[in-house]
Amino acid sequence: MRIMGLDVGSKTIGIALSDELGWTAQGLETIKINEDENEFGFDEVGKIIKENDVGKIVVGLPKNMNGRIGPRGEASKYYASELEKRFGIPVILWDERLTTMAAERVLLEADVSRKKRKKVIDKMAASMILQGYLDSIR
Numbered sequence: 001m002r003i004m005g006l007d008v009g010s011k012t013i014g015i016a017l018s019d020e021l022g023w024t025a026q027g028l029e030t031i032k033i034n035e036d037e038n039e040f041g042f043d044e045v046g047k048i049i050k051e052n053d054v055g056k057i058v059v060g061l062p063k064n065m066n067g068r069i070g071p072r073g074e075a076s077k078y079y080a081s082e083l084e085k086r087f088g089i090p091v092i093l094w095d096e097r098l099t100t101m102a103a104e105r106v107l108l109e110a111d112v113s114r115k116k117r118k119k120v121i122d123k124m125a126a127s128m129i130l131q132g133y134l135d136s137i138r
Contacts, residue, residue: 001055004048005130007096007122008059008079010035010072013045014122016130017052022137025130027123040079042086049087057083060096060129094133096125 005025007014015028028048033041048054059080062072069077080091106124 002052003056003058003130003134004045004052004054005058005094005126005133006045006060006079007126007129008076009033009122010075012122013041014124014126015045015048016123016126017048017054018130018134022134025127025134027120027127030120030122035075040082042082045083046087049089055089057087057089057091058094058130058133059083059091060125061093062096092133094129096129 002020003018003022005016005018011034012030012032014030016025017028018025031041031044033039049057057080059076061069061076061080064070064073077093080093083089084091
């Protein structure tokens with residue numbers, strides 16, 4: 001059984017998967033969504049769940065620096081509850097403060113071009129969210 005990590009935005013969702021032992025997280029892909037038009041990518045996520053024997057999902061919960069949950073955090077909570085309803089597997093909300101900025105910093109330090117960074121930032125953030133969770137349960 002694998003664990004899936006998601007970095008949910010308003011236009012994209014970064015997806016990461018754990019190895020079968022649950023030790024490491026690898027970025028898988030980024031799927032396009034359109035929150036304004038209620039296109040949330042549930043079919044694509046469901047396909048990945050089925051193909052990879054996913055038994056648990058970790059959704060990044062963006063909190064404000066003071067710990068409060070703002071509009072993006074509420075959107076992530078909604079997404080997590082929809083995943084649980086649709087797929088019947090446990091969904092964990094994981095504090096993701098600063099993960100996207102950390103992913104951006106890593107890519108900048110690796111001298112990745114802006115164009116390439118844009119393509120991988122979300123799945124890298126998902127990987128960091130998932131790895132944080134995996135590390136916490138060991």
